[in-house]
Amino acid sequence: MNPDQLFHAALNAHRQGQLPQAESLYRQLLATTPQHAHGQHYLGVLCHQSGRYQEAIEHIGNAIRLLPGNADQHNNLGLALRASGQLEAAIHQFRQGLKLAPDDGDLWQNLATAQHAAGHLLAAKEAYREAMRRIPQDPDVQAGLLNVLQALGNNAHQAGSFVDAELHFRELATMQPGNAAGHYNLGNALREQGKPAQAAESYQRALALAPEDADTHNNLGNVWRELQRLPEAIACYERAIELDPNLYHARVHLVHQRQHLCDWRHLAEDVAEIRRWVREVPQAQVSPFAFLAMPGTTAQEQLTCAQNWARNRYGRLMSEAPLYQEQPRTHGRLHIGYLSCDFRLHPLASLVTEMLELHNRQGFKISAYSYGVDDATPARLRLEKAVDHFVDIRPLSLREAAQRIHADEVDILVDLTGYTQASRSGILALRPAPVQASWLGFPGTMGAPFVDYLLSDAVITPDFDQDYYTEKLALLPHAYQPNDTKRPLADSPGRAACSLPENGFIYCCFNQSFKITPAVFACWMRLLKATPDSILWLLESNLGASANLQLAAKAHGVDPQRLIFAPRIPLDQHLARHIHADLFLDTLPYNAHTTASDALWMGVPLVTCRGNTFAGRVAVSLLQAAGLPELVATDLESYEALALKLVSEPALLQQYRKRLATTRDNSALFDTAGFSRDLEALYLTLWQARHRVQPAGC
Template identity: 50%
Template structure:
């Protein structure tokens, strides 16, 4: 799979059409099962949520088998401490202890999404613990995040067994994994069951499989109830969107177009997703839009590996390579400032924009998305609904292309849409961090109440 991962990151698409069939063949081959990383399936077209669950189940089954003796040892050890005794009423005077597990407690997309929500948690009823297995990048976010927690635990020097013991010894009630099968993950730590309840939230847009995680924080658009069987976790659905995004950061003034490397005139279409999310079919549509709107440009995130290949792909589609403009990575505030220069954001499918989408909406840039059937393919649709623009959600690439073209070729309609977004975003549920924190706390309480009553995890909903 190394070749595939590199090809996606570099936008080397020569054999792209063969990859979905190859992935499905690996899932069906007993000799290959457990070798396909679940993350690789998120950006492949033609892969269902059920396929993604099969992959996650196989991936984790292989690793559970390898750690069976260690897990049995810890299960006996934890039971002997009586900290995880049979469900029953907990200490009436103690706050609910929530542990957040991640390597991204620094200037990272997950931290940027979560920090205001963590700051809004009710400290009277919830005692927050961070379990960090990542380095501090020195940019200040670690210190801001640390103030949100009763205790900030650095477990980077502990192996999974030691970390599980530490989490268990802290008496964590609900352990929330913020990574899933993404880079730097230590999700396998959850297989040791250090907490009575374990939750997947925000970092991984899909099921973890394996049956070791009790709940997945989602919403009804992303995971409709009739698709619950595609997830090994019980679905805990927020009332609007599962994704938090603060509104406390005021938008900095936009730079000039010249300062951002953009032409002074012409429509600016943008997609700041990572290049591995791009597909040939989506790039076809983007180039068609460029052909339809003279003088327009497509603004993308700089990638040393993909940039040359994308320019070549544009040329093959009849688009001059200079009409692709690549933006260097910038600090978040500077990125939000320049984002305001875009006229229309174009989403990727089947792996949508996530943080990138909510940033665009906060910057006042409308986004057109194509919602599929998987978690990763429905996130932008959830965000658009939560900001009050459900009409920008399409459900196939033909409709996506048509909607994008109708907006790109109608300046008056696009201006009206931007004005509407500017008015909506001030009060939209998508950016209501206190409301999001209260809803999440309500879900945590409901999970814990079921546990105390001796009931298994079950679907929870606040809407």
């Protein structure tokens, strides 16, 4: 047979699946006519089909050299290269083919598949889109695009790039509206961006498709909680646990939200179980913040809880090489970076703003790195002006944010959020700064090797408690909590405007409802009984808590109407209404923090009880700095006796009010300029220690 006859005979056998016969004929052809391009091409295709990829690459490569300009040859060479694991070379061949046949849907699909395998996900996404324009009904193309979108979304979410995650998951959910996982993942990305209402819609769509998914019920509960719809949140957590009894974090959320509602049924049993998980089930996702407020938890257990959390959440990031390596500084001033999601109208602003304004700019450069929502309030605008550089890192991934901080040559990075809502402590896990510290946001240890210091004071964290903290304790000389003496203050309202009686003694507590425990509330009820003309003025955290506290009062034999709830109002108005409070009653095991400073600033004496953990000693520290250590009790019995003594001795109580008023501007608690100098001295000490002992992770 002549060469053409041999080629057609081989091709016919090939098409009929007679591969051994076809290969024999191709080889006869090439033995006599090695320059036969089509013979080289199709023998290469046959070798590919037989799993002999290197032979396929050689023969198809020969065909391209002999007869350039054939898109099919580039496509088949790309397929052989892809099958042999040579992905970049395959991508090159598919692109060469597309130069010749730009409307070939199969080439676009093959390019997308190779790019996906090579990890070029964004390029693969665009290539799949091009393929869909040419072959829109091809199920493999649609499946490939969905897989790439899923991978892109997962990678973006894991990296903390939630804007990108939303983009990818939204496209996936639009393409495949019947896929519950797509809506679930979109909900997660929306929630991380502070869009709880939109996240709730996505979770609800997911549950309509997969009503038995425990994780979706749990996450829907999280956004209901953030939207202050606590009964709905609790119902979601209960359903999640019903579906998966081992969903530890759902149980923790449930118990903590019941605390917000002051629903104390089974509280002791629930807390005992969670404490056991902390000790015995390290993989359980027990929120360190929720754990701080659970009665009976010890400093050792809080340490273990935080360490478990750090390993579970940040283990992968901690295993990566730290961004900061020993290198010379290129600037003169010590660069302090503050990291927070709460640079807005938030209690943090009433603590740190003036301190930021008063930092010594000759010796320090001050930057704020914000990943929270810009609420466009005067508080936000003032914070932006209070620092040298205000950087919005919200759109950035964890690594991008850490790289920005590192590129800015921050010397000491101070995390003001810790393990509270919307935390992005993973930025610290990447070690962008040589010295990293935790302060103010989270009242406890972070249990993480990437936090070198915990800024505190000797009252809250005495030296003998060092073993309960993975951070080295960096102690300020007075209270660890700064104050803004420029807080706005509205005109004082009348009692009637506050729904208060015109006469009678007013106990108050403006702490959040989750801090109120059965033991503390029982103490308050005994005080009300002992002071017949008194009322208890509480913050209206939520309607459920108000109703439950009134029921609890009735159970204690106290008229529920003696509990009056103060609605949430702007800070200046809230401060102004303090004028009607006679005595602030603190909580335990989680003290008043910012609320204590507010009360003392407004001249309201505060009685507290010294706890055994960080969160339970903050008010003790504030009272000591305010010059009122006598108002600290060592246990609830003496706390109750002290409060009763003050209410029964009006002259003594008035003496304390007068002391607060006359010494306020001179006390260590409200000396913001002095606090700023003390903090700067502490920063210099930490920086100097850096050159003697390297912090972990560098």
